[in-house]
Amino acid sequence: MPDFRCSVASVEDAEPIIGTAPTDPEILLVECPGPWGREAVTDNRLPEVVRDHLAGLDLKVFLLRRYDGSAGPGTHVFHASATADGYDVRRAVLDRPEDLVGLDLGPGSATLTPYDDPLWLVCTNGKRDRCCAEIGRPIAGLLSEEWPDGTWETTHLGGHRFSGTLLALPSGLTLGRLDTATALAACEAVARGEVPLDHVRGRAGRSGVEQAHELHVLAGGDPADELVAVPGPPRRQSCGDDKLKGTMRYEVRALA
Known part of the structure; x- marks a missing residue:
């Protein structure tokens, strides 16, 4: 089936999206412009020592890039830990990617500082699944016009078949089955503290049952x-x- 699209098949089958958000209690987001491979954390343009370091961490790592291909200055890094209401997000802008090696991710880190502004992490890794690129990239472009600093393309969030999908921080709300006609309104609702039920897969950082409840x-x-x-x-x-x-x-x- 060369024209198969997993997102179309999922909609046609009326597959439920509830309870399908990532469950990771701790995530690390690392700016990495340029192309990503299918296994993005190890197949990218970061220095080898950084790729090895990220692959060995005992937490979920997502790579980030800007929709327009711009980068820097510095390397943006976000560390997020699940809380009762979403995630506690902290940020650093490193002089060079190699500074990730040995970076203190603990709550008392002198490098990471609290970050409360919205982050919209749109899954766009086409090497992992073409639905993510075909549907996700136009959404990232749209959102970047409204939130130029807070919008990032990201690697695999899980659930290609729910494309377009994104993770919103700090709320942790994970949205699915978005397109350019619905994404902006859904994200504006999240920014107001609302939960757009028609598009919410769940609140990341919790189990599927907790999300569904x-x-x-x-x-x-x-x-x-x-x-x-x-x-x-x-x-x-x-x-x-x-x-x-x-x-x-x-x-x-x-x-x-």
Whole structure:
């Protein structure tokens, strides 16, 4: 199926997006302009010593670049740790990428300082999945007009089939099935502290069940309801991989 698009198939099958946001409690975002390979953290233009360092970290690493290809001055780095409300985000602008090696990521770091402005991280790694590039890049271009400092293209967020998808910080809200007609309004809602339920996959940094429960309540569900993960049908989840993989959906547990 040379014209297969995983995002189109997911919509046609009415696959639920709830509870599919990244679950990582700690993430590191590193500016890395230029092309990225399929395994972006190890296939990029950063110095070899930096690539090796990032690959060995025990946390999730995303690479960042500007939509217009610009870079610097310096190398932007963001470190985010999950909280009850989203993420605590801290930033540094390093003189050179090699300064990442040995960078103190702890809460008392003298290099990293609090960063409270919005960040819109749009998944665009076409080497990983063409839906991300085809749908994500125009969204990144649109958002960069409104938030030139806060908009970045990023490597694989997970869930190519929910393209266009982005991670919003500091809220942690992960949006999916965006396009250029809906992305700006959805992000403006997030910036106002709202949750655009039509496009929210979940709040990153939490388990899938926790993400689904929050959205269940926001949609009018009873906070006392218990949600459980239920296996969904196996499906092809990527344009670049024809293997069938398991899926998951979340349902209210029925009373005995």
